[in-house]
Amino acid sequence: MSELEYMIEMNEINKWYGDFHVLKDVNLKVKKGERVVICGPSGSGKSTTIRCINRLEPFQEGEIFVKGLELTEDVKRIREVRTKVGMVFQHFNLFPHLSILENLILAPTWVGKKSRKEAIKIAMHYLERVKIADQADKYPNQLSGGQQQRVAIARCLCSDPDIMLFDEPTAALDPEMIGEVLDVMTELANDGITMVCVTHEMGFAKKVADRVIFMDEGQIVEENTPIEFFENPKSDRLKLFLEQILDH
Amino acid sequence: MAIYKKLKTRPAPLGTKGIIYWIKENLFPSITSSVLTFLSFLLLYYTIPPLLDWMIFDATWSGTKEEITGSGARWIFIFEKFNQFIYGFYPEEQYWRPNLILAIFFIYVIGFKKTKSTLLRAFILISFPILSFLLLYGGFGLDVVPTTKWGGLLLTIVVASVGIIASFPIGILFALGRQSNMPIIKTISVIYIEFIRGVPLITLLFMSSVILPLFFPEGMDFDKLLRALIGITMFQSAYIAEVIRGGLQAIPKGQYEAADAMGLTYWQAMGLIILPQALKISIPNIVGTFISLFKDTTLILIIGLFDVLAMVTLTSTDAKWLGFETEGYVFVTMIYWIICFSMSKYAKSIEDRFNTNHR
Numbered sequence: 198m199s200e201l202e203y204m205i206e207m208n209e210i211n212k213w214y215g216d217f218h219v220l221k222d223v224n225l226k227v228k229k230g231e232r233v234v235i236c237g238p239s240g241s242g243k244s245t246t247i248r249c250i251n252r253l254e255p256f257q258e259g260e261i262f263v264k265g266l267e268l269t270e271d272v273k274r275i276r277e278v279r280t281k282v283g284m285v286f287q288h289f290n291l292f293p294h295l296s297i298l299e300n301l302i303l304a305p306t307w308v309g310k311k312s313r314k315e316a317i318k319i320a321m322h323y324l325e326r327v328k329i330a331d332q333a334d335k336y337p338n339q340l341s342g343g344q345q346q347r348v349a350i351a352r353c354l355c356s357d358p359d360i361m362l363f364d365e366p367t368a369a370l371d372p373e374m375i376g377e378v379l380d381v382m383t384e385l386a387n388d389g390i391t392m393v394c395v396t397h398e399m400g401f402a403k404k405v406a407d408r409v410i411f412m413d414e415g416q417i418v419e420e421n422t423p424i425e426f427f428e429n430p431k432s433d434r435l436k437l438f439l440e441q442i443l444d445h
Numbered sequence: 446m447a448i449y450k451k452l453k454t455r456p457a458p459l460g461t462k463g464i465i466y467w468i469k470e471n472l473f474p475s476i477t478s479s480v481l482t483f484l485s486f487l488l489l490y491y492t493i494p495p496l497l498d499w500m501i502f503d504a505t506w507s508g509t510k511e512e513i514t515g516s517g518a519r520w521i522f523i524f525e526k527f528n529q530f531i532y533g534f535y536p537e538e539q540y541w542r543p544n545l546i547l548a549i550f551f552i553y554v555i556g557f558k559k560t561k562s563t564l565l566r567a568f569i570l571i572s573f574p575i576l577s578f579l580l581l582y583g584g585f586g587l588d589v590v591p592t593t594k595w596g597g598l599l600l601t602i603v604v605a606s607v608g609i610i611a612s613f614p615i616g617i618l619f620a621l622g623r624q625s626n627m628p629i630i631k632t633i634s635v636i637y638i639e640f641i642r643g644v645p646l647i648t649l650l651f652m653s654s655v656i657l658p659l660f661f662p663e664g665m666d667f668d669k670l671l672r673a674l675i676g677i678t679m680f681q682s683a684y685i686a687e688v689i690r691g692g693l694q695a696i697p698k699g700q701y702e703a704a705d706a707m708g709l710t711y712w713q714a715m716g717l718i719i720l721p722q723a724l725k726i727s728i729p730n731i732v733g734t735f736i737s738l739f740k741d742t743t744l745i746l747i748i749g750l751f752d753v754l755a756m757v758t759l760t761s762t763d764a765k766w767l768g769f770e771t772e773g774y775v776f777v778t779m780i781y782w783i784i785c786f787s788m789s790k791y792a793k794s795i796e797d798r799f800n801t802n803h804r
Binding site: 251253276277279280282283284286288290291292293294303304307308356 | 697699700702703705706707708709710713717718721722725799
């Protein structure tokens with residue numbers, strides 16, 4: 198078997214909500230180990246784009262391959278793709294009725310069919326990695342936002358995904374907690390996991406991204422290396438956007 | 446520019462705690478409140494002592510009917526008819542069978558709480574209804590007691606618990622069905638729920654006792670109690686479905702998405718993530734519908750089954766004991782109240798145990 202060229206391949210994706218055309222001819226190819234940051238004004242379709250990759254959003258036209266597997270309507274295929282893709286949400290979406298540890302071992306035991314003992318070992322490993330192992334028996338609501346988001350990242354890692362998707366992971370956090378989450382994400386990026394991250398943290402984009410993509414009104418407007426992207430924007434829309442977010 | 450020193454904490458001023466402060470603050474804070482407090486005490490003074498006199502101090506607790514002297518309640522009627530209230534027409538020499546079920550129930554409850562083995566718990570949950578039915582109905586060497594002989598509180602509890610236990614899983618399925626993306630399943634669920642909720646329980650009981658037999662072959666005897674149970678379960682499951690749907694709707698979309706994104710199947714996501722949270726939110730309302738069901742079981746009277754209330758009505762027409770229905774109804778009222786109040790207290794304790802918000 199030859200080495201796969203792309204981990205994610207989105208070809209000409211078009212999506213409508215009723216009559217509203219949310220994604221227009223989106224093409225996105227992500228290589229193994231590549232780190233892509235997507236930014237853009239709200240309502241530009243950036244979240245929708247990454248939510249198509251694990252089929253949380255259906256799309257009407259185009260095709261998506263994840264690790265060479267085509268994302269079809271088939272429920273089994275969708276689940277197969279989802280086990281390869283981890284997703285971190287803006288609002289963490291931890292399960293409040295389960296302890297931190299139970300949150301982490303859920304997917305490995307029920308989806309990965311691992312023994313409980315083995316799952317706990319994996320869970321503790323990742324909890325240590327996000328520096329939160331001492332909170333394993335607490336419940337999500339007892340943790341701060343930053344801690345919850347780190348748990349959510351650890352929860353994804355427990356399923357041993359090939360790709361991590363981040364959907365504005367710091368947007369719901371208090372300012373003093375953004376740093377701890379970005380640190381964990383930076384560490385992950387340095388370990389070479391493939392990641393696609395929707396965020397407005399431009400510092401993070403400059404530091405870790407291989408490529409930055411700017412979306413507006415449902416389409417990809419510009420993509421470039423971080424240096425070129427920030428220092429030499431081509432389109433007027435990106436120039437305006439950068440001006441606005443760098444202003445304050 | 447100003448800099449402020451960190452202040453020390455100090456105790457609350459005198460006269461802001463203690464009993465006298467509490468009374469002043471809560472019972473007599475203003476003129477209107479004081480008047481209301483006074484009126485409430487007056488009301489209690491005129492109602493409670495006479496009630497206690499009737500129920501306890503002037504009541505007749507022992508002796509025969511001819512020896513009644515006091516002006517209070519004549520509880521001897523209750524003692525005389527107690528077995529009929531509890532067991533209905535169940536043969537007296539077989540009373541040990543329902544009593545044994547009650548004993549097994551308590552042993553099982555303790556066993557269920559003490560054990561950690563899932564297998565043993567499953568055994569308890571499955572064997573109890575089977576064992577109860579075998580003991581009550583008979584067979585396997587025990588005399589058969591046909592369901593027409595079941596009555597009184599025994600029947601009330603049988604009908605209520607079968608209704609509660611059977612309607613719960615059915616209600617969950619209809620609630621999930623109503624939320625389903627599959628149009629046919631959704632439509633069937635909506636029609637079922639809205640139809641059942643649109644008719645009174647009495648109608649359903651009539652339907653299941655009169656119309657249901659029409660679907661069965663001629664001459665096939667279809668147990669009257671079973672017909673009532675089917676009607677009650679259909680009724681209750683529609684209400685449970687709506688209560689649980691309310692709980693399902695309160696679960697944030699993110700929980701469904703997180704479960705999906707992990708690769709859980711539909712049933713795993715529902716069983717592990719969504720339902721545990723939805724049921725927890727719904728506990729007060731679920732118990733509320735259970736309590737109404739427990740009280741609604743009195744309606745089985747109209748299809749000729751004698752529950753505890755019907756037994757009281759029946760025994761007070763006994764020529765020997767005419768005019769004793771007041772005591773009977775007070776007794777039944779207390780039975781209903783004790784059971785319903787316990788259910789609501791138990792629900793509160795489950796709710797507290799499942800509370801993982803820890804805010």
